[in-house]
Amino acid sequence: MTATTPQIGLDELRTLFLFESLRDEDLQWIADRAEVRVFDGDAVVFAQGEPAEGLYVLLDGGLRLTKHADGEDVAINETTHRGAYSGAVRAYASGHPEDYQTTLATTRPSRFLRLSAEHFAQLVTQQCPMAVHLLDGLYEGVRATESAMRQREHLVQLGHLSANLAHELNNPAAAAVRATEQLRGRMSAMRHKLGLLADGGLSPDLVSRLMKTQEVAVERAAKPRPDLTALEESDLEDAIAERLEEVGVENAYDLAPVFATAGMDAHWVDDVVEQVDSGLEWSAAFGWLRYTLETETLMTEIEEAATRISSLVGAVKQYSHMDQAQHQDLDVKPGIESTLVMLARKLSGIEVHRDYAAALPAVPGYPAELNQVWTNLIDNAADAMGGSGVLTLRTRADADAVFVEITDDGPGVPEEVRATLFDAFVTTKATGEGSGLGLENARRIVERRHGGSLSYSTGPEGTTFCVRLPLHRQRG
Structure with missing residues (x-):
């Protein structure tokens, strides 16, 4: 059930970090135009694809943001933080999205401040007109840069695979x-x-x-x-x-x-x-x-x-998963093996040890995308070993998940980048040799697309990356 409560007071508005620095007359302007909406737990506040008509700010309760892509709902954020906001957040910008880009649902009974997209755009433009232009340009610049870098990463990876x-x-x-x-x-x-x-x-x-x-x-x-x-x-x-x-x-x-x-x-x-x-x-x-x-x-x-x-042609077909369903229950071993074939030239001086568990259960997932994960991790391992050493591939399972471990005997991840290793544009490779998007992309595929986790341990004796893929996942 959804209910609208009386007008919000200025004192409560001041407790929201979005509005804490505004003058009383500006807060009153918001109070006159906003409304407070109350939702039960597990209620949809707005759905992806609906017209983006308002900005929602959490007053109390909890929210979950998801994005529907390729047949499943990917969790973007879940929080109880007071003041968290979503909805028509870019209504002030030129060329802003006309539809909600995500779905917002409550995780418990919640209250939201709702300000229409038109009023939110008017508020931001009145309060900081120059910042609107700066933010607009910054947003488009970051988006264009990230898009170009991701495209370059994919092209570089494709080039390496094609050469191999x-x-x-x-x-x-x-x-x-x-x-x-x-x-x-x-x-x-x-x-x-x-x-x-x-x-x-x-x-x-x-x-x-x-x-x-x-x-x-x-x-x-x-x-x-x-x-x-x-x-x-x-x-x-x-x-x-x-x-x-x-x-x-x-x-x-x-x-x-x-x-x-x-x-x-x-x-x-x-x-x-x-x-x-x-x-x-x-x-x-x-x-x-x-x-x-x-x-x-x-x-x-x-x-x-x-x-x-x-x-080799069969391995390429297995690697790209031509003529197969995009999402399926899959055995991780064939994907790992086809990746080794694709990277055979780079691994020519490396001894590959396989420690695969017998009768490994199938996991629900996207085979072609998981092959991108294996490619990034194995390619990085080969680089870490400088083209010679021992690469160990292990698989195991418990009652809830399948685990894939990729271990190299290189010198380990440098201390200064360990805390940010999975962040975009962070790389341990020499300038011009890596974009810093490989591990970030691998973690995004594992966590957001498959609901799993990607972790690592490292030291002077080498580095192990562990991919955890759940055996069961609720799909949208």
């Missing part, structure tokens, strides 16, 4: 191109060797036996082989080369490393000779087998490169 991704994609792409070029040469050589064999008048039975030896070699090459020392590898190559020379193969020492790398040995040479046993030109036969094995190796390289590219 380009580097990661370039390696398998270049490997695939190189392998394809070599494969073309090997195929041409295989045709040449096959022609030499055909000149020897191959019978169908001999062709069948040659194909059988080829299949055996390919199957053997596909199997895992034990790791050999450099000396063992050299001895294996010498043994193969010696046996090839014994059967009359030219360039035996050129062929031997290929066969050794593919997992063949001197006994395999004997098996080929025994199975074919035809008086063939052995240089052409073993040359043909060499190109067969090299072709298989190159095709494997192309397959691995294509798989790597596909994995």
Whole structure:
């Protein structure tokens, strides 16, 4: 229920910090035009999107300000402080919002002083005309500066991620191109060797036996082989080369490393000779087998490169959450892993330890925005370690929340910035290397968008940032 009480007295007006310095005639002017409204607990005083028709000042009780964005009500402020105000606070300014930008509700039975937007604008303009212009310019300047800096932060982050991704994609792409070029040469050589064999008048039975030896070699090459020392590898190559020379193969020492790398040995040479046993030109036969094995190796390289590219594209899709709902119940692990892929180049000299809890419960949230949090925290950790060290990622949960901890073994946060580390434009990086908005943005996403918390502990042994995400949250 809402009620309007009699006109407010001058003595009570003087107790409000907004009006405490005004003259009696000015206070009387306000008293003649204002009204006092009484609300029950949990009542909506005004709602976001309604015409901004008045300024509300808390006389007693409590209020909560929320802003509806992307399907949820984000808490802006909750207070019982006498004199707290909201509503048409910029009615005096040019281009002021015509609608309420937030929703104001009571948290207990409350009284408010209400002054119409028109009268509030008139009061401010009469009392301090120059300040109106200064405040107007200051407000627009701060808003424009913050907007530009946030845009720059996002562009810089996008640039870093794009550079990392380009580097990661370039390696398998270049490997695939190189392998394809070599494969073309090997195929041409295989045709040449096959022609030499055909000149020897191959019978169908001999062709069948040659194909059988080829299949055996390919199957053997596909199997895992034990790791050999450099000396063992050299001895294996010498043994193969010696046996090839014994059967009359030219360039035996050129062929031997290929066969050794593919997992063949001197006994395999004997098996080929025994199975074919035809008086063939052995240089052409073993040359043909060499190109067969090299072709298989190159095709494997192309397959691995294509798989790597596909994995990277999948990681990008996971990171950006394309084709997925904006808000969903999510597992935090895939987002962290896709972020590591996106930052792989920057983490190339860093050892990553994973300590993920098993069967971690899903949390309600915005996956793409949480990935911005992981990106900022992991990127900062890499910077803190100077490109080398140990990055530890931990996840755990209790009955109420999931926790993600990101730890570096760098020198710790400098003492002089610890108290203001999450404030906008505060950075520990060198001039020009950071905007100071990364951690502020991360905390805003965690706290305002997900109702969680972002904290940290630091010391000479390193820094740990802890993200707490509640398992249940009331959404609007």
